[in-house]
Amino acid sequence: MNSWFCVIGLLLVVTRISSTTVSSYLTADDKERMRSLFSSSPFKDSMTAYWSLRGQSLLDAIPKDSSSMCNSLKALNEDSLEAIYSRIEAASLIKCSMSHTTAQENILKAALTEKNVIPLYQAYTALNSLKVKVDAKQVNDALETALKTDDTPTSMGYAFLLTTALNMDLEKRYQLIEDVYAQADVYDGKYLQFEGGLFTTSLVVESSYKLAAAAKKAPTLKAEQVMQLANYLLSRKHVSKVKSSAQLLAALKVLSSNEFQIPVAISLDKAGSLISPNNKKIAIRVGTVLGDSIGKVTLTADSARHITDDAVVLSKKQLTVASDPSVYNLDFTNVKAPFGFYKVLFTASLEKPDSKLVGLKGSVQFKVVTDVKLDSVEIGVGDKDQSGPKTRRVEYPAQAKQLDADTHQKLFMSFYVKSAATSEAMKVHQAFVRLTNQKTGQEIIYVATPDEGTKQYTFDLDVGAKEKEFESRSGLYKISLVVGDAVVVNPIDWPIADVKLTFLGSPPTAESGDQYQPKPVIQHEFRQPETRPSAAVSNVFTILCATPFILMLLLWLRIGVNISNFPVSISAIGFHVGLAGIFFLYYLYWTQLNMFETVRYLAVLGVPTFLFGNQLLSGVASKRKAK
Known part of the structure; x- marks a missing residue:
């Protein structure tokens, strides 16, 4: 425990x-x-x-x-x-x-x-x-x-x-x-x-x-x-x-x-510093955040760990002072450090202790890079149902003889990426096979996949299955192998061979196939308005809608209108004026206003009309109770 x-x-x-x-x-x-x-x-x-x-x-x-x-x-x-x-x-x-x-x-x-x-x-x-x-x-x-x-x-x-x-x-x-x-x-x-x-x-x-x-x-x-x-x-x-x-x-x-409190910066003296086959030292600067010296310091690398597998490659190593007294060299000449990213923990010890200095323990990240080489590169063409196609070995940077493949065949390639220093097989972030049509310049890029155990990269192209991706463009294609990684010093772009691909279909015409050609102008047609009814039908409908109002006026003329109970007050006048205004607004909506304008004006008229109406009805109710 x-x-x-x-x-x-x-x-x-x-x-x-x-x-x-x-x-x-x-x-x-x-x-x-x-x-x-x-x-x-x-x-x-x-x-x-x-x-x-x-x-x-x-x-x-x-x-x-x-x-x-x-x-x-x-x-x-x-x-x-x-x-x-x-x-x-x-x-x-x-x-x-x-x-x-x-x-x-x-x-x-x-x-x-x-x-x-x-x-x-x-x-x-x-x-x-x-x-x-x-x-x-x-x-x-x-x-x-x-x-x-x-x-x-x-x-x-x-x-x-x-x-x-x-x-x-x-x-x-x-x-x-x-x-x-x-x-x-x-x-x-x-x-x-x-x-x-x-x-x-x-x-x-x-x-x-x-x-x-x-x-x-x-x-x-x-x-x-x-x-x-x-x-x-x-x-x-x-x-x-x-x-x-x-x-x-x-x-x-x-x-x-x-x-x-003065924070101490422990950092790479130059951004992007790395350990390479031609450079076995990295410079570490110890100073203030402005790069000024903090005095004489003993700088010790407590540990250097490979970030991927956490392996310790160095511990308790004292750094040597460079020509600049604030810069110290970490020497990797005698350190077996595989390529990759590393994190180094440092401790700075002052010759004269100073309590105001903080951060005397720090860390720096850098990378060890390597040259790579391609090994056991083989390329060939075989039938789809053929388990072991006949391949030929190619040595970098030579170019293989021209290959021929049709829709019943597959294009095969296999290779290893190895560290030039150790000849150890490795996996890289970028391993692509690029096919370029030598007539049109169009490129198609595929990813080569590594075997987890052996780290051998393989690539196979079913010509018939990929015909659509090539737009059925038969012709001569240049095959290039592209290899790169953040820890690789010499990225490779190798034109390894030419291959003549033959497809069954016909390539698209320039008008239909070239995506950069101008497209035809779109002629948009708006929907034709609905046929309006005849004037006779509209007039009859208008008369029918107006009939109740006209009938009300005729009845008023026959039986008379009793307005003696109309309350003469601000609320009554305000309510009826507001109501009349709302009716007039409806008329304007029918003749010239749109919906949004009508709603905006209705909000202005509706509020006082509601308030006056509420007060009017309350007054009428109070009078009835009093009787």
């Missing part, structure tokens, strides 16, 4: 390590791509200018001569709060002297009374950059009021930044950090993000660590959460929006240089 508990505990530990490792970082290529993204001068608007310059500042890429950028900023003339804030902050990043109008300053001061966190932050920051005196307590009280109605992660992020700038109620707002991160969601056990996406997540990361630094307390985050945040941010490093990219950089910079 104890042994089972140990096994379960070990599995949980391995799962925890794999779910909290950071195996990526911001490479030099990533930084160069971002630098190009931020180079957007002349600026089209103030917000783009601010985020572009902030991104360049974070990359230390602002040019020494920024006069053209300054002139571009001065040319912008937007008077919204966000635009004024963006222009002022952008100018401060490049030390551009820019005047502001009294109206713009009044807009900023008016925003200090806003009950919204973001305008408060923008107004205070801009006024502070302009060195305009502001009542900090008033701003802090306004922030407190705003937080009572808006505690979304984005607003809390700006609130943390504003609190840090005000240097007031640090302890009180610091307590909110844990509540904010409680709103974050974990995906795949590896990524931690907020509902607002990349911008909100990176904003909260940056602001919470800055507030924690001002309060001189570590943020209430577990090491696993820090790693999950880093994983999410790095998974979005290819974002193409200037604003999101700049904010992402700000968050990664905080995660690389704060006083409390």
Whole structure:
């Protein structure tokens, strides 16, 4: 029983390590791509200018001569709060002297009374950059009021930044950090993000660590959460929006240089690194999420496992330092590692222990690739009922003599795919036989299937049964063998032979068989309207429908109409006017309105008519009871 508990505990530990490792970082290529993204001068608007310059500042890429950028900023003339804030902050990043109008300053001061966190932050920051005196307590009280109605992660992020700038109620707002991160969601056990996406997540990361630094307390985050945040941010490093990219950089910079928790990235130094017959080493980088060094480290490969069969090919191997002190080489020269995908668990040991570094255990995945060769390739034609057709062996890359097959025969092929290094038979993801009509260029591709035991690939084509797929196009076809796999260095596309296929049927004509020919125009005929009745029949029907109404009028003239009991009230008049309007609407429906227009007008007339009618009938009933 104890042994089972140990096994379960070990599995949980391995799962925890794999779910909290950071195996990526911001490479030099990533930084160069971002630098190009931020180079957007002349600026089209103030917000783009601010985020572009902030991104360049974070990359230390602002040019020494920024006069053209300054002139571009001065040319912008937007008077919204966000635009004024963006222009002022952008100018401060490049030390551009820019005047502001009294109206713009009044807009900023008016925003200090806003009950919204973001305008408060923008107004205070801009006024502070302009060195305009502001009542900090008033701003802090306004922030407190705003937080009572808006505690979304984005607003809390700006609130943390504003609190840090005000240097007031640090302890009180610091307590909110844990509540904010409680709103974050974990995906795949590896990524931690907020509902607002990349911008909100990176904003909260940056602001919470800055507030924690001002309060001189570590943020209430577990090491696993820090790693999950880093994983999410790095998974979005290819974002193409200037604003999101700049904010992402700000968050990664905080995660690389704060006083409390710095996630360590253990990753391949170059994406796509692999072990091949010509390369027996892979480079592993150990550093921050920005690729910076964390100091002298001893890096040990705890184990390297083949992902398919979980076989361990290496354990407790110490890596050697490369020319870059943050890069370490894992040597597979003396390791017997079959081709395939591998997962290596690493442990980094610091020469000088640093408690703020988290994630010193990590994992990296890579693949061992191999050259392949085709062996025992045989091809031939035989009768359908023939169990062992006569075949001929072909050596790659030679081409066999032409074959002939008709609808009573089958085309056969068999071969092995073997590793060039070990001559071991293997299965690949792609093993196709392609037949190409040498006259029309049309291709038909079939899958060669391997035997599970021997791993021998076989293919047979019943010519008669597949005649429809070939559209009965007799002629000369080129047979090609296509072999490839993710772990194969030298994919093969080998034209192995020509075969003349003879079918019984006739091929389709160009008009009926070519799917790319224009199709005939469809002439759609609408249904002919029903024959209408003659005018005499319509008139007789109209008279019959009107007869009851006419009869009622005649009887009224004969016996008289008693209207003395008609109640003179708003409800009575309103009901009868509404009823008359509904009858008139029916007439309009008959003559010119469609159904939807009629229903819309009827909804308008029907409601007051119903209310007046209900009140009228209630009044009549009350009078009768009184009598």
